[in-house]
Structure formats: C-alpha cells, structure tokens
Amino acid sequence: MARIDGRAPDRMRPTTLTRNYIKQPEGSVLIVVGDTKVICTASIDDRQPRFMREQRIRNRGWVTAEYSMLPRSTTERMQREATRGSLGGRTQEIQRLIGRSLRAIMDLKALGERTIWMDCDVIQADGGTRTASITGAFIALWDACQWLMEREMIKTFPIRDHVAATSVGIIGGTPMLDLCYAEDSSADVDMNIVMTGAGKFVEIQGTAEEAPFSKEESDQMLDLAMNGIRQLIRLQQRMLIEKLNEASIGDS
Numbered sequence: 305m306a307r308i309d310g311r312a313p314d315r316m317r318p319t320t321l322t323r324n325y326i327k328q329p330e331g332s333v334l335i336v337v338g339d340t341k342v343i344c345t346a347s348i349d350d351r352q353p354r355f356m357r358e359q360r361i362r363n364r365g366w367v368t369a370e371y372s373m374l375p376r377s378t379t380e381r382m383q384r385e386a387t388r389g390s391l392g393g394r395t396q397e398i399q400r401l402i403g404r405s406l407r408a409i410m411d412l413k414a415l416g417e418r419t420i421w422m423d424c425d426v427i428q429a430d431g432g433t434r435t436a437s438i439t440g441a442f443i444a445l446w447d448a449c450q451w452l453m454e455r456e457m458i459k460t461f462p463i464r465d466h467v468a469a470t471s472v473g474i475i476g477g478t479p480m481l482d483l484c485y486a487e488d489s490s491a492d493v494d495m496n497i498v499m500t501g502a503g504k505f506v507e508i509q510g511t512a513e514e515a516p517f518s519k520e521e522s523d524q525m526l527d528l529a530m531n532g533i534r535q536l537i538r539l540q541q542r543m544l545i546e547k548l549n550e551a552s553i554g555d556s
Contacts, residue, residue: 308487309338313480316470316532320552321443321543331447335440338484339430344440346448349419365415365462367445369402369422371395371437377429398434401507405438405467405498406445408506414462420448431485435469435496439536442467443543466501468536472525474517481528493517497529501537 307313317338326332331346351357353366372395375381385391391399402424422445424437445463452458471483473491480487488494495510510522535553543551 307480308484313478314528314531316482316535316553317484318552318554319439319536319539320550321440321539322550323443323447323543324549329444329448330451331444331449333440333443333447335436337432337436337439337482339428340432340436340484341426341428342433342436342440343423343425343427344437344444345423345425346441346444347421347423348448348452349421350417351419352417353419363413363417365412365418365420367403367406367410367412367415367420367422369399369406369424369437369441371398371402371424371426371434373426373429373433377426398437401434401496401498401509402437402441405469405506406441408498409442409463409465409467409500411460411462411464414458414460415449415452416458420445429485431483431488432471435471435498438467438469438498439540443540446544466537466540467498467506468533468540469496469498470529470532470536471496472529472532474521474525479521479524479528481532493521493525495525495529497526497533499530499533501541503530 320336322334324332325334326345329345330348333344335342356366375384385395422441424441426433449462453461472481473483473494475487475491492514493512497508498506539551539553
C-alpha cells in the first residue's frame with residue numbers, strides 16, 4: 305500500500321535533532337520528524353517538587369514534564385489552554401507519559417534534591433508529537449545533567465540509558481511505522497511505543513479504532529517500532545558521542 309509521502313511501510317520520516325537550540329536553558333533541542341517540530345528544553349530547579357518536600361523524601365530528585373501546542377501548530381488555530389484556564393485530558397496524559405519515560409532511565413538519587421523541568425512545545429504538528437517530544441527531550445535532559453556534572457553539583461551522572469519513542473499503526477491491513485497525522489487519523493489501529501537503549505519497553509499504548517487486532521499484528525507493529533526506535537537511539541548516540549550541534553537520519 306502506497307503511503308501519502310511515498311515511504312515504505314517500514315521507513316521512518318526524516319528526523320533531525322538540533323542541540324543548544326535556545327540559549328537560556330541548561331539543555332535545549334529542536335526535534336524535527338517529518339513536518340512535526342517540537343522544542344524541548346530542560347530547566348534545573350534546586351528544589352524538590354512540593355509532594356516530595358511534604359512527604360520529607362530526602363536525597364532524591366525528580367524529573368517532570370510540561371507539554372503544549374502552539375495555537376497555529378495545526379491547520380486551524382487552537383485556543384491556548386492557559387486562556388481556557390485548565391489543561392485538557394490529552395495534554396495531561398502526554399505530560400505524564402513524557403515524565404514517566406524520562407524517569408525510567410534516571411538514577412533519581414544521583415540527581416540530588418532538585419527537579420529538572422522538561423518543557424516540550426509543539427510549534428508544528430503533523431502526527432507523533434508525543435513520541436517526538438520524548439526522543440528530543442532525552443538530549444535536552446542529557447545536556448542538563450552534563451551541566452550539573454561540569455559544575456560539580458552532582459558526583460555521578462544520573463542517566464543510565466537512552467530512551468526514545470515512535471508510533472506504529474495498521475492502515476488498510478498494512479502495519480506501518482512512524483505515522484503522520486493523515487495516516488494516524490485514518491488508521492485502523494494506532495500505537496505509541498517507548499523503549500530504552502537496552503531494548504526494554506517503558507510504555508506501549510495501543511488502540512483499535514475499528515476492528516480488534518491480533519497478536520500477530522501486534523507483534524508486527526512492535527517489531528516495526530523496535531527497529532524505528534533503534535534508529536532514533538543511534539541518532540541520539542551519534543549526537544552525544546560526536547558532540548554534534550545537529551544530527552539527522554534521512555530517507556536515503
């Protein structure tokens with residue numbers, strides 16, 4: 305089955321990570337996945353979150369996330385959630401997913417009694433904004449932790465592994481990797497997968513929009529996702545090892 309952009313079912317969209325995208329934060333990245341663009345920043349707060357202070361949890365830090373979409377990140381202007389006065393359920397779900405995914409690869413004791421705030425702001429949306437946020441936020445988090453190490457504010461580097469995410473789905477009976485918005489909105493099944501560099505799953509979110517799917521189809525989608533996430537993790541590794549300002553995977 306031909307895809308909207310001509311990709312094979314097992315091909316990722318071209319993906320680019322641009323490091324140090326914003327001057328002020330301790331870590332910042334622009335991630336571009338096809339036509340989806342997300343700015344991810346990491347900000348260090350030398351206090352634990354309120355719930356940890358109230359529970360008197362000592363010698364332990366926290367990583368939390370906030371997520372938002374610019375009003376014109378989509379084809380029609382959306383009202384800012386701040387204007388409405390409350391966060392929507394989708395936004396809250398995505399924030400929690402990003403936070404869980406990043407905490408899964410952290411040694412929170414090594415972080416000390418501080419919080420790292422991850423802000424993921426979608427400036428252009430074409431599907432996969434939550435998975436792009438996780439993949440990009442990892443690099444911003446890494447740079448924030450390196451900032452702490454360079455200033456001898458922590459003794460042990462707190463990140464234990466890589467983490468990245470992608471989407472998969474079934475469209476017209478064909479499993480496909482890394483769905484754009486048009487594909488996601490018409491998919492019979494869509495899934496979001498978060499995985500570590502060691503190949504362990506952090507989260508699998510799967511929904512049948514039409515008919516239920518089989519274990520065989522589930523396995524096919526997981527295999528596609530694993531291969532895609534391995535590409536994203538290699539991209540992260542190349543950026544960190546080679547200390548590039550920009551790294552990418554293309555469709556060649």
